[in-house]
Amino acid sequence: MSETEPVLVMRGIGKRFPGVVALDGVDLRLFPGEVHALMGENGAGKSTLIKVLTGAYHHDQGDITLGGEQVAFAGPHQAQQAGISTVYQEINLCPNLSVAENVLIGRSPTRFGRIRWSAMRRRAEDLLARLHLSIDVGSDLGTHSIAVQQMVAIARALDVDAKVLVLDEPTSSLDASEVDQLFRVMRGLKDEGIAILFVTHFLDQVYEIADRMTVLRNGRLVGEFRTAELSQLDLVAAMIGKELAALEDIEEAPRREVAALERGTPIVSAETLGRTGAIAPFSLAIHKGEVVGLAGLLGSGRTEIARLLFGADRADQGRLRVDGAPVAFRGPQSAMRHRIAYCPENRRTDGLVEDLTVRENIILAMQAARGWARPVPRGRQDELVARYVKALDIRPADPELPVRNLSGGNQQKVLLARWLITEPKLMILDEPTRGIDVGAKAEIQRLVVELSDGGMAVLFISAELEEVLRLSHKVAVLRDRRLVAELENTDGLDTDRVMAAIASGGAA
Amino acid sequence: MMDLDTKVAPAPVTARVRRFVPRQKYLPVTATAVLISLMYGIGVVNYTGFSDTQIVLNIFIDNAFLLVVAVGMTFVILTGGIDLSVGAVVALTTMVVALLLENGWPPAVVLPVALLMGSTIGLGMGLMIHYFDVQPFIATLAGMFLARGLCYVISTDSIPIDDPFWVRVSNAQLWFGGWFISISVLVALAVVLIAAYVLAYTTFGRDVYAVGGDPQSARLMGLRVGRTRVAVYTISGLCSGLGGVLLSFYMSSGYGLHASGMELDAIAAVVIGGTLLTGGSGYVLGTVLGVLVLGLIQTIITFQGNLSSWWTKIFIGLFLFVFIVLQRVVTRRRR
Numbered sequence: 081m082s083e084t085e086p087v088l089v090m091r092g093i094g095k096r097f098p099g100v101v102a103l104d105g106v107d108l109r110l111f112p113g114e115v116h117a118l119m120g121e122n123g124a125g126k127s128t129l130i131k132v133l134t135g136a137y138h139h140d141q142g143d144i145t146l147g148g149e150q151v152a153f154a155g156p157h158q159a160q161q162a163g164i165s166t167v168y169q170e171i172n173l174c175p176n177l178s179v180a181e182n183v184l185i186g187r188s189p190t191r192f193g194r195i196r197w198s199a200m201r202r203r204a205e206d207l208l209a210r211l212h213l214s215i216d217v218g219s220d221l222g223t224h225s226i227a228v229q230q231m232v233a234i235a236r237a238l239d240v241d242a243k244v245l246v247l248d249e250p251t252s253s254l255d256a257s258e259v260d261q262l263f264r265v266m267r268g269l270k271d272e273g274i275a276i277l278f279v280t281h282f283l284d285q286v287y288e289i290a291d292r293m294t295v296l297r298n299g300r301l302v303g304e305f306r307t308a309e310l311s312q313l314d315l316v317a318a319m320i321g322k323e324l325a326a327l328e329d330i331e332e333a334p335r336r337e338v339a340a341l342e343r344g345t346p347i348v349s350a351e352t353l354g355r356t357g358a359i360a361p362f363s364l365a366i367h368k369g370e371v372v373g374l375a376g377l378l379g380s381g382r383t384e385i386a387r388l389l390f391g392a393d394r395a396d397q398g399r400l401r402v403d404g405a406p407v408a409f410r411g412p413q414s415a416m417r418h419r420i421a422y423c424p425e426n427r428r429t430d431g432l433v434e435d436l437t438v439r440e441n442i443i444l445a446m447q448a449a450r451g452w453a454r455p456v457p458r459g460r461q462d463e464l465v466a467r468y469v470k471a472l473d474i475r476p477a478d479p480e481l482p483v484r485n486l487s488g489g490n491q492q493k494v495l496l497a498r499w500l501i502t503e504p505k506l507m508i509l510d511e512p513t514r515g516i517d518v519g520a521k522a523e524i525q526r527l528v529v530e531l532s533d534g535g536m537a538v539l540f541i542s543a544e545l546e547e548v549l550r551l552s553h554k555v556a557v558l559r560d561r562r563l564v565a566e567l568e569n570t571d572g573l574d575t576d577r578v579m580a581a582i583a584s585g586g587a588a
Numbered sequence: 589m590m591d592l593d594t595k596v597a598p599a600p601v602t603a604r605v606r607r608f609v610p611r612q613k614y615l616p617v618t619a620t621a622v623l624i625s626l627m628y629g630i631g632v633v634n635y636t637g638f639s640d641t642q643i644v645l646n647i648f649i650d651n652a653f654l655l656v657v658a659v660g661m662t663f664v665i666l667t668g669g670i671d672l673s674v675g676a677v678v679a680l681t682t683m684v685v686a687l688l689l690e691n692g693w694p695p696a697v698v699l700p701v702a703l704l705m706g707s708t709i710g711l712g713m714g715l716m717i718h719y720f721d722v723q724p725f726i727a728t729l730a731g732m733f734l735a736r737g738l739c740y741v742i743s744t745d746s747i748p749i750d751d752p753f754w755v756r757v758s759n760a761q762l763w764f765g766g767w768f769i770s771i772s773v774l775v776a777l778a779v780v781l782i783a784a785y786v787l788a789y790t791t792f793g794r795d796v797y798a799v800g801g802d803p804q805s806a807r808l809m810g811l812r813v814g815r816t817r818v819a820v821y822t823i824s825g826l827c828s829g830l831g832g833v834l835l836s837f838y839m840s841s842g843y844g845l846h847a848s849g850m851e852l853d854a855i856a857a858v859v860i861g862g863t864l865l866t867g868g869s870g871y872v873l874g875t876v877l878g879v880l881v882l883g884l885i886q887t888i889i890t891f892q893g894n895l896s897s898w899w900t901k902i903f904i905g906l907f908l909f910v911f912i913v914l915q916r917v918v919t920r921r922r923r
Contacts (some may be wrong), residue, residue: 157808159810173802176802177798185791186810194789522724
């Protein structure tokens with residue numbers, strides 16, 4: 081990377097929301113032909129900074145210069161025109177449109193105002209081919225998996241004659257080979273002289289691809305570093321700004337002792353439970369105080385199992401028992417009556433009500449369980465919410481803030497608090513640590529350990545095998561919508577063996 | 589960025605296969621088409637004279653104005669909005685047309701004034717919805733009361749139209765073979781074709797679908813969501829104005845009670861035509877079929893002879909239920 085003129089300079093950027101200072105005097109420089117990582121914990125202001133850069137938000141202070149000229153974007157459209165393309169963390173595409181349109185809408189090829197559909201399809205296919213993705217570009221986007229949708233979003237960003245490409249957590253829903261593919265593409269773009277701003281929570285990825293990084297903490301700039309000159313440990317310290325004791329605690333925590341667990345009647349047991357088209361019949365027992373991990377690739381049926389156990393989908397085969405007694409869930413309501421809780425994977429669309437406050441979101445499940453005729457007294461609400469906001473360290477600690485003003489990790493904690501209040505016997509956590517940073521991840525992992533020590537059963541779903549292994553007493557391995565193996569988490573078990581089980585379909 | 593036209597499409601095989609796989613998104617429209625064939629079949633089997641092509645053409649003649657209004661409504665509903673003002677704007681247009689003609693204004697002036705008025709009301713509501721972030725339901729409800737009220741400011745009575753041009757147009761029968769249609773039908777079909785083209789082949793049309801699919805994403809994709817939103821209400825207003833002109837041909841009068849409840853007929857036609865009320869999915873062709881369904885119900889009840897016209901409403905209600913349930917099933921399965 082040559083130290084030429086930066087293509088983009090943000091200086092002294094400040095942005096406040098009602099009740100929150102999201103950014104305070106943040107600087108950022110991007111040079112042509114570099115991959116620049118933007119690092120920071122949840123709530124550090126990364127997403128806000130990106131939204132300012134891409135014109136989705138207006139900053140209150142500071143200025144932005146692009147190619148030496150001062151710019152002020154009225155909206156994403158102008159930012160795109162100026163050459164700043166973005167792939168957001170939450171996939172921002174239209175599921176009702178075709179893949180080709182999602183790649184090209186806003187700059188569809190036209191002749192005399194008429195869209196040239198065949199040219200559009202061809203161009204979309206070419207762009208996707210650059211990502212080594214060959215799918216029917218005429219199909220609706222919504223019919224594809226999240227990973228494919230993410231690739232489509234990236235293809236869309238590539239189409240613009242971009243000077244700056246912003247990738248906000250592009251890898252959180254990609255598997256290893258897809259990540260490699262993405263990195264290949266990123267290196268290619270870098271060689272073309274594009275500046276790439278890359279946000280991720282995977283430190284390994286940062287060290288693999290980034291040339292330099294800017295670190296934020298609590299809306300303030302910590303500093304700009306060359307990747308080669310900053311060790312991982314120093315980076316983490318810079319990000320969380322406190323001693324690493326908390327982190328190391330969890331890293332070094334002894335493997336969960338299977339023997340210490342007494343297994344009586346399982347809290348929940350599935351007997352050849354299945355749903356045609358979603359998951360093949362499986363049997364799984366979850367005991368009191370036990371953490372069961374679900375391992376498997378994206379789309380291998382992890383979420384489908386969770387939805388069956390929570391009654392969100394109805395099983396068409398097999399039987400489900402709670403505390404030994406057979407039950408038939410007609411919906412989440414019945415599952416909640418049996419004190420089963422489910423934190424879904426997609427917190428934006430399936431979990432939180434963004435316009436409601438932290439307090440209202442936390443109370444929601446409890447209120448639903450009580451029935452609407454018996455409102456939870458306000459005093460009790462405040463007391464409960466205050467307790468969980470404190471226990472989970474939800475920041476900012478203002479229960480009356482709308483949830484949309486919180487960062488991803490804190491939203492996740494609000495979702496957790498909602499279910500913890502109902503004191504469930506079984507908590508299903510679907511990717512609770514996806515898209516959140518190291519600090520918050522450690523906190524949530526510690527919480528899972530505490531909960532299970534307190535006797536709660538937990539079904540823990542995560543794409544990160546290390547995490548699953550660290551927390552679980554037992555790992556159920558899924559492949560192609562089938563439960564292929566159930567592995568006791570004893571000394572011999574490591575990520576290699578789990579991966580072998582996934583790869584071989586359980587023969588390992 | 590790259591030379592596209594010289595490149596060979598990488599997957600011609602899938603492209604060819606694609607056409608034979610029925611898409612789930614066409615299911616609602618297909619269902620409507622099946623329903624129409626069924627109803628038509630019932631009519632032909634049970635009533636003599638029903639098979640005359642003129643019967644179908646009469647449905648178009650009697651519903652040309654509804655078709656135009658429903659096309660405008662389709663744009664609005666595709667963005668996930670709703671326009672309750674259309675019936676009132678239609679009535680107001682008939683009033684204004686009748687008043688101006690009564691005062692001796694030439695048709696060449698009255699026509700553009702009528703269309704302009706409809707568009708302006710639509711534009712006003714669109715701006716309100718976009719800039720003040722008002723719910724479309726409320727903004728257009730206000731527009732509805734305003735327009736309906738203005739009718740009675742002009743006159744509480746019906747104003748007859750005897751302008752020679754108007755009379756000539758309303759009596760004109762365009763014969764081809766042994767059948768005829770009215771000029772209104774031609775206008776309505778032109779509107780349908782233009783709308784279908786705009787929705788399928790212009791960037792604006794695709795923006796409409798994108799906004800209906802996910803407004804937030806559309807904004808982040810750099811689409812001009814606000815402009816699109818304002819535009820669809822303006823289009824709906826324009827269509828209402830045009831619908832009002834067609835109705836004034838049909839009725840030869842302007843009256844504040846004309847087109848009462850027409851907004852609901854238009855919404856029903858759009859929904860029965862398979863357009864999702866949540867936006868983002870639907871076709872103008874569906875809306876044509878939806879209007880045909882409403883017309884066929886009326887015709888069958890007329891042929892039956894011993895049923896009160898309220899049965900029309902009952903059947904519309906039943907079909908609405910069926911189609912809304914169908915939509916839920918389709919969208920849920922797609923998830």
